[in-house]
Every structure is written in C-alpha cells, then in structure tokens.
Amino acid sequence: MSPLKIKKGATSHSAYDLRPSFSDKEEQHTLAVLVENEPGVLARVIGLFAGRGYNIDSLTVAEVDHLGHRSRITIVTTGTPQIIVQIKAQLGRIVDVHKVNDLTVEGPSVERELALFKVQGTGDHRIEAIRLADIFRANVVDSTLESFVFEITGTSEKIDAFAELMQPLGLQEIARTGVAALSRGN
Amino acid sequence: MTKAMTGARMVVQALIDQGVDTVFGYPGGAVLPIYDEIFQQNSIKHVLVRHEQGAVHAAEGYARSTGKPGVALVTSGPGATNAVTGLTDALMDSIPIVVLTGQVPTFMIGSDAFQECDTVGITRPCTKHNWLVKETDKLASVMHEAFHIATSGRPGPVVIDIPKDVQFATGKYTEARQVETHYNPQVKGDMEMIAELAAAMETAKRPLFYTGGGVINSGPAASQLLRELVAATGFPITSTLMGLGCYPASGENWLGMLGMHGLYEANMAMHDCDLMINIGARFDDRITGRLDAFSPSSTKAHIDIDASSINKVIKVDIPILGDVAHVLEDLLNVWKARGRKTDKENVQKWWHQINDWKKVDCLAFEQKGKVIKPQYALSRLEELTKKHDRYICTEVGQHQMWAAQYLGFEDPNRWMTSGGLGTMGYGFPASIGVQMGHPDALVINVAGEASWLMNMQELGTAMQYGLPVKQFILNNERLGMVRQWQELLHGERYSSSWSESLPDFVKLAEAFGAKGIICSDPDDLDDAIMEMLNHDGPVLFDCLVEKHENCFPMIPSGKPHNEMLLGENADVANAIKSDGAVMV
Numbered sequence: 001m002s003p004l005k006i007k008k009g010a011t012s013h014s015a016y017d018l019r020p021s022f023s024d025k026e027e028q029h030t031l032a033v034l035v036e037n038e039p040g041v042l043a044r045v046i047g048l049f050a051g052r053g054y055n056i057d058s059l060t061v062a063e064v065d066h067l068g069h070r071s072r073i074t075i076v077t078t079g080t081p082q083i084i085v086q087i088k089a090q091l092g093r094i095v096d097v098h099k100v101n102d103l104t105v106e107g108p109s110v111e112r113e114l115a116l117f118k119v120q121g122t123g124d125h126r127i128e129a130i131r132l133a134d135i136f137r138a139n140v141v142d143s144t145l146e147s148f149v150f151e152i153t154g155t156s157e158k159i160d161a162f163a164e165l166m167q168p169l170g171l172q173e174i175a176r177t178g179v180a181a182l183s184r185g186n
Numbered sequence: 187m188t189k190a191m192t193g194a195r196m197v198v199q200a201l202i203d204q205g206v207d208t209v210f211g212y213p214g215g216a217v218l219p220i221y222d223e224i225f226q227q228n229s230i231k232h233v234l235v236r237h238e239q240g241a242v243h244a245a246e247g248y249a250r251s252t253g254k255p256g257v258a259l260v261t262s263g264p265g266a267t268n269a270v271t272g273l274t275d276a277l278m279d280s281i282p283i284v285v286l287t288g289q290v291p292t293f294m295i296g297s298d299a300f301q302e303c304d305t306v307g308i309t310r311p312c313t314k315h316n317w318l319v320k321e322t323d324k325l326a327s328v329m330h331e332a333f334h335i336a337t338s339g340r341p342g343p344v345v346i347d348i349p350k351d352v353q354f355a356t357g358k359y360t361e362a363r364q365v366e367t368h369y370n371p372q373v374k375g376d377m378e379m380i381a382e383l384a385a386a387m388e389t390a391k392r393p394l395f396y397t398g399g400g401v402i403n404s405g406p407a408a409s410q411l412l413r414e415l416v417a418a419t420g421f422p423i424t425s426t427l428m429g430l431g432c433y434p435a436s437g438e439n440w441l442g443m444l445g446m447h448g449l450y451e452a453n454m455a456m457h458d459c460d461l462m463i464n465i466g467a468r469f470d471d472r473i474t475g476r477l478d479a480f481s482p483s484s485t486k487a488h489i490d491i492d493a494s495s496i497n498k499v500i501k502v503d504i505p506i507l508g509d510v511a512h513v514l515e516d517l518l519n520v521w522k523a524r525g526r527k528t529d530k531e532n533v534q535k536w537w538h539q540i541n542d543w544k545k546v547d548c549l550a551f552e553q554k555g556k557v558i559k560p561q562y563a564l565s566r567l568e569e570l571t572k573k574h575d576r577y578i579c580t581e582v583g584q585h586q587m588w589a590a591q592y593l594g595f596e597d598p599n600r601w602m603t604s605g606g607l608g609t610m611g612y613g614f615p616a617s618i619g620v621q622m623g624h625p626d627a628l629v630i631n632v633a634g635e636a637s638w639l640m641n642m643q644e645l646g647t648a649m650q651y652g653l654p655v656k657q658f659i660l661n662n663e664r665l666g667m668v669r670q671w672q673e674l675l676h677g678e679r680y681s682s683s684w685s686e687s688l689p690d691f692v693k694l695a696e697a698f699g700a701k702g703i704i705c706s707d708p709d710d711l712d713d714a715i716m717e718m719l720n721h722d723g724p725v726l727f728d729c730l731v732e733k734h735e736n737c738f739p740m741i742p743s744g745k746p747h748n749e750m751l752l753g754e755n756a757d758v759a760n761a762i763k764s765d766g767a768v769m770v
Contacts, residue, residue: 092494093493095314
C-alpha cells in the first residue's frame with residue numbers, strides 16, 4: 001500500500017455547528033443560500049427539500065451578482081432543530097452552493113416581503129380599503145372606479161394582517177413575492 | 187496552451203489527461219462521434235458491455251478495487267435511463283465514477299426527439315453533481331471538474347450530458363491545470379475535538395472502534411493509520427459491511443462485522459461499549475437497529491467528511507468533520523503526545539467480556555448429510571482461495587451476508603458489494619470491472635442464482651475480453667432473503683420467492699463459450715472449486731445448496747443489538763413485533 005501525501009496546514013472550521021442541542025419543538029428558520037447561477041441549481045435545492053421531506057414555507061430566488069455569477073435563494077423552512085441542522089448540511093453539500101447562512105440564529109436580521117392586492121368594491125368598502133391601505137403604508141399602483149391594486153411591503157405577518165382586513169372589503173387576488181432577508185449591521 | 191479540437195476529441199483527450207485507462211460503455215446514435223474518436227486511439231481501452239447498467243457497475247467495481255475513478259460511456263435516452271440504477275448505487279456507497287451520456291443535439295432538446303430524455307433532470311437526485319454541456323468550449327473544463335468533484339470530499343457519481351452537436355463542433359481545449367473550482371471540502375479535523383476524543387480514549391473502560399466505508403474511501407493511508415491506532419491502543423474494532431478489509435480479519439483486535447447479520451460479539455460490544463469511535467461509518471439502519479435502544483450508555487465520537495452524516499440519525503458527542511486519514515494522523519499524534527494512555531485494567535476486563543461473547547461461536551454450523559450448506563461452501567471457498575491475490579464481489583441477499591461472515595478480508599479495496607442500495611445484479615458486472623483493473627488477480631463474484639440472472643448478459647462481455655471472472659453461485663432456487671423474511675414475518679407464505687424454471691447453468695455457460703461447473707455433493711466441493719480456480723477463463727459455478735437455510739445471526743427489525751437471534755432454534759416469529767415488521 002502506498003501512503004497518502006498528507007498536507008500539513010491550519011484547520012479551517014466548519015460552517016455548521018456540529019454540536020447543537022436538540023429539542024423536539026418545531027422552529028421556523030430563514031436561510032440565505034448563495035449559489036452559483038447555473039441552470040438547474042434551483043431544481044437541486046427544491047429537489048433536496050422534496051426528496052428528503054423538508055418543508056418550504058417560502059422561497060425566493062434572483063441573481064444578486066451578475067459579474068460574480070451568483071444568485072441568492074432565501075428559504076423559510078420549518079422543522080425540529082435536528083432537521084434544521086440537517087437541511088443546512090444537506091444544502092451545504094450541493095456543489096453549486098457557496099454559502100448557507102441561517103439568519104434566524106446568526107444574529108439579528110430583517111425580513112421583507114412584497115405583495116400586490118386587488119380589491120374590488122364601491123362606496124363605504126372602497127373608502128375603508130383606501131383608509132386601511134394608508135395606515136399600512138400600501139401604495140395604490142392601479143385604480144379603476146371599482147377596484148384598486150395595492151402594493152405593500154413588510155414582514156410576512158404584516159402582509160397576513162393586511163390580507164385579513166381586506167377580505168371583507170372585496171379582496172379578489174393576492175400575489176406575494178416570498179421573503180427576502182438580510183442580516184443586520186456589519 | 188489551448189488547442190482547438192472537436193468536442194468528441196476533447197472527451198477522449200480529457201480522459202487521457204485524467205489518467206483514465208479503461209472505459210466501460212455501449213454505443214448509440216448520440217455518442218457516435220465519441221466512439222469514432224475512441225476507435226482512432228490506443229491510450230484508452232473500451233469495454234463493450236451488454237447493458238448500460240453493467241457498464242456503470244463495472245465502473246464501480248473498477249473504482250472500488252483500484253481507488254481510481256471509474257468511467258462509463260452511454261448513449262442518450264435509454265442508455266442514460268439504464269445507467270440510473272448504477273448511479274444511485276454509486277451515490278449510496280460513495281463510489282467515484284464519471285458517467286458520460288450522449289444527448290440529442292442542442293437545437294432538438296425539449297422536442298421529444300428520438301432517444302431524448304431529460305438526463306440531467308432524471309439523474310439530479312442520483313448523482314453528486316451533473317452537467318449538460320451546451321458549448322464545446324466548456325466541455326474540457328467540465329470534464330476536468332467532474333473528475334475533481336467525483337473524487338474529492340465524499341466521493342460519488344457524476345454525469346456529463348453531451349449533446350451530439352457539441353461533440354461535432356470544434357472548440358478550445360482547456361487543460362486541467364487551467365480549471366478553477368470552488369469545490370474544496372475540508373479534510374483536516376478540528377484539533378480541539380480531536381484532543382477531546384484523545385482524552386475520551388484515555389479514560390474509556392469499554393471502548394470500541396466502529397469503522398465503515400469512509401476508511402476505504404479515504405485511501406490506503408487511512409487503513410494503515412487505523413491499524414496503527416488499533417495496535418497502539420489495544421481497543422477492539424468492528425466494521426460495517428462497507429468497511430471490511432480496512433482492518434485485517436486476521437488481526438487480533440478484530441470482532442468481525444456488526445449489524446443486522448453481524449457477529450454476536452460485535453453487536454454486543456456496540457450495545458455495551460462506553461466509548462464508540464465511529465470512523466467513516468454513517469449509523470445506517472442496518473447497523474443501529476432500534477434507534478432509541480442503540481448503544482445506550484456510550485459516548486459517541488464520529489469522524490466523517492460529510493457534515494450531513496453527522497447527527498443525522500444518532501446524536502453524537504464528539505463530532506469531527508474531516509477526512510479519515512487526516513483525522514487519524516492527527517489523532518494518533520495527539521494521543522501519543524499525551525502519553526499513550528489507556529485504562530489498561532478496565533480495557534482488559536472489557537476484553538474478557540468480549541472473549542466470553544466470542545465463545546458463543548455465532549457462526550458455527552454443521553455440515554451433515556449430502557446437501558451442501560451455503561456456509562460450508564463459503565468456508566471451503568475461503569480456505570482454498572485466501573492465499574491468492576483475491577478480490578471478492580457479491581450480489582445482494584443471503585449469499586452476500588454469508589460472504590461477509592465467512593470470507594476474511596486482509597486489505598482494503600478487496601471487497602466489492604452493494605451496501606446502501608442493495609442492488610441485485612451488481613456483482614457480476616462489478617467483477618468484470620475489477621478484473622479489468624487487476625488482470626492477473628483472482629476475481630470471484632459470490633452470487634445467488636436470482637441476483638446473478640439479473641445481469642447475466644455480461645457473460646458475453648467477460649468472454650469477449652477474456653476476463654477469467656469466477657461466478658460462484660450459491661443456488662438455492664429461491665430468492666433466499668425474501669423467503670427468509672416471508673418465513674419469519676409473513677406466516678411462511680412464500681409469495682413469488684422461488685423460480686420455477688431456472689436455466690441449466692452449465693449449458694448457459696457453454697452457450698456463451700464459458701466453462702460451467704455444477705456441484706451438489708459436499709464431498710466433491712473442494713475438487714470442483716479447484717477446477718474453477720485452475721480454469722483460465724470465465725467460470726459459472728453452480729453450487730446447489732440447502733434450499734431453506736436461513737441467514738443468522740440476525741437482529742430482528744425493531745430490536746436492539748442485545749436481542750440478537752442466533753440460530754434456527756430462535757423464536758423468530760415472536761421476536762419481531764408488528765412495529766418492527768414495517769421496516770425492511
């Protein structure tokens with residue numbers, strides 16, 4: 001048997017906490033996954049979640065660095081701490097994945113979602129809709145005599161709350177982008 | 187220097203540059219330009235298989251026995267879909283192979299063209315990585331990167347899908363050294379964790395090394411370091427099916443294989459140990475049995491190159507992410523520097539306990555009467571071949587477990603078996619791949635008749651290339667493991683687990699121009715085996731064995747390690763409760 005040539009050198013640490021404390025309670029985590037902008041990379045990520053039975057609560061993806069050929073996928077997922085650690089490790093072994101950040105545990109972060117709401121109505125309902133939109137700082141981006149399209153940005157909870165209020169006022173359709181998230185500070 | 191050449195030429199050039207000497211494949215419309223290039227060179231041997239699944243398993247056998255990546259070349263559509271089982275097999279067992287598939291020309295992709303399939307889509311979940319190369323200029327760099335990814339970190343299969351127009355077009359050839367890759371998995375373990383493990387080894391009263399395929403995949407140095415560590419500490423060692431050979435079966439600290447059909451002493455030691463040192467194994471369900479009763483009182487250390495293997499099913503106390511050889515070297519150095527301490531007195535007591543378990547002699551069997559016991563057949567095979575330069579492949583089922591129990595492996599890379607996926611039909615083509623990598627060695631495929639028939643067409647390949655592979659078939663005219671489970675769990679209702687019209691294997695061999703031997707009498711067995719060994723060419727050995735032999739010892743589904751069933755008298759039906767029966 002011929003011995004291996006074993007390199008001497010400093011140890012680089014894993015990106016993953018290999019010794020987490022596990023409980024059985026499900027938690028929601030927001031993961032930021034920086035990937036090579038290659039065909040099929042989104043399919044790899046989605047296929048991983050489907051194939052191993054993980055949840056996707058929300059998923060957004062877009063190129064963020066054209067020259068560097070990088071896209072950012074933001075995934076909101078739910079699972080026990082052990083599953084969350086598995087998800088991060090499984091994402092990390094995809095060849096096209098450069099970095100996995102768990103924004104939920106790696107310090108404070110901001111999360112925003114954009115949504116478009118089509119609300120139809122006349123009279124008091126119409127007036128109430130535009131009043132509430134004002135309170136929620138939603139913008140009117142389209143208007144007819146009998147309908148509005150509102151644009152609203154905020155946390156998912158804020159958009160949920162807005163949807164609930166619009167429901168009795170003639171809510172017709174909602175389009176949501178899913179969550180985009182960044183860590184706070186440096 | 188960049189040279190201009192066609193895509194097809196690039197494929198061959200990149201293979202040569204990567205040191206490939208053998209390609210297993212099957213031509214078809216979408217790979218004709220590559221086959222034309224293969225025809226016009228002498229550096230690479232091409233082995234024409236008889237089915238694409240055979241090509242991939244042969245590449246696996248080649249890879250596992252040589253430590254070099256295996257290469258397969260298949261056409262589009264059915265060529266690619268036939269490769270899927272082999273790819274999944276290689277993924278489960280972490281075998282580095284590069285599979286090249288032809289594809290319809292780029293301008294026809296998506297049009298449901300003749301022999302078109304979405305190869306990258308189909309193979310995405312069963313490869314470590316895959317590529318559809320749409321530009322000839324990128325083909326060479328993808329080829330080089332593919333070899334890098336297949337062989338670094340946790341090894342695995344990769345697919346490169348190459349449309350026919352890309353093969354015809356001319357582009358710039360990129361040398362391997364010009365290719366940049368970000369894929370560079372961590373190989374050095376965390377020194378703090380390694381020190382923690384060394385400290386645990388110093389105080390352990392009942393330590394145990396639990397080793398797996400990762401030791402083999404890490405290369406021969408890993409096995410060397412492991413042997414050094416075992417000798418220096420005096421701790422007992424067991425291994426999974428995948429890790430057999432990393433520590434010699436004749437070594438004095440060897441407990442034998444563990445797991446569902448592992449040895450009594452190995453499983454009892456797993457259950458009772460207080461320090462489990464997992465080296466390159468992954469707590470597979472064949473190993474752990476019932477999870478909540480798995481080795482309840484041990485501190486568990488786990489050395490693995492794949493972060494997703496750590497804490498996946500079993501929570502470990504000392505996780506070490508890194509390559510086995512690198513980590514073992516550091517571990518040995520740290521442990522030696524700390525004074526080579528172990529709790530000798532308690533480890534000695536532990537050995538007394540283990541030696542008591544060994545007295546159970548769980549592999550004992552009695553060869554009586556005129557029917558060959560499969561255990562006897564393998565014991566004789568072991569006795570008559572162990573001094574040879576020997577490589578063993580297996581199919582999947584009872585014979586595979588008996589081979590693991592009754593054959594001894596002294597070195598890594600000598601044992602080729604489908605562990606994770608459990609692919610019947612793996613062994614015969616794998617033996618062809620092994621023989622291509624080791625033309626002068628004795629290559630034996632221990633098979634069951636049912637598994638062997640799944641890829642029997644490869645007898646044509648063995649004949650065409652004069653590969654003297656020995657097919658040692660334990661013929662019980664049953665799907666033995668299925669039959670065993672039906673006996674134990676399904677009220678002896680043998681639903682579809684026997685073959686009513688098996689071929690005459692001697693005539694079958696002769697039809698291909700190979701040699702066939704049949705043996706049914708234990709008294710004739712040694713002579714028959716010698717006849718097989720002395721024949722210079724492929725041999726089909728039809729060994730008629732006891733039809734209803736069950737494979738023991740056995741940990742019934744849903745049971746912990748210390749509730750093993752040892753033999754035919756065991757109360758199996760009552761041992762397996764309905765909650766265990768749901769598991770496979």
